[in-house]
Amino acid sequence: MASQTIENYRAGAEVYNGHDLCKEKSIQLLEELCLPKGLLPLEDIEEFGYNREAGFIWLIQKKKKDHVFKEIKRAVSYAPEVTAFVEKYKLKKMTGVKTKELLLWLSVVEVYFDNPTSEKLTFKTGTGLSDSFKAAAFELGH
Numbered sequence: 001m002a003s004q005t006i007e008n009y010r011a012g013a014e015v016y017n018g019h020d021l022c023k024e025k026s027i028q029l030l031e032e033l034c035l036p037k038g039l040l041p042l043e044d045i046e047e048f049g050y051n052r053e054a055g056f057i058w059l060i061q062k063k064k065k066d067h068v069f070k071e072i073k074r075a076v077s078y079a080p081e082v083t084a085f086v087e088k089y090k091l092k093k094m095t096g097v098k099t100k101e102l103l104l105w106l107s108v109v110e111v112y113f114d115n116p117t118s119e120k121l122t123f124k125t126g127t128g129l130s131d132s133f134k135a136a137a138f139e140l141g142h
Helices: 004-010 019-032
Strands: 014-017 045-051 056-061 065-069 074-087 090-101 104-113 120-125 130-134
Touching: 004 045, 004 056, 004 074, 014 019, 019 045, 019 056, 090 120
Parallel strands: none
Antiparallel strands: 014 045, 045 056, 056 074, 065 074, 074 090, 090 104, 104 120, 120 130
């Protein structure tokens, strides 16, 4: 069931259903935002929505997905519902994404390039900590 936040942005949004179409649309969006296309490696996506006017996206998958970005040896957990406000080179006010730092799972609240020519992608957590990694580590197939 979609959260109240999603319901607030549903009117006027592009909404897609079915894993294959949702995956394709989420990759197209990441491309449009100039972000790595493997940043959201979700499975069994049931719904993808994008309210362009508000710059708000959501992805709903059947169950949480744990993923390891092998090149940088980072574990990331994606909740059944992932939301974010988007703009070119940036995902902000994210919900539903956590990364493992030592023994703690920290919420990722922003993912961005400091500048358009940067090769490093920065991840900021809810605690204010941030870390940057080679953007190539988040491309499809890595």
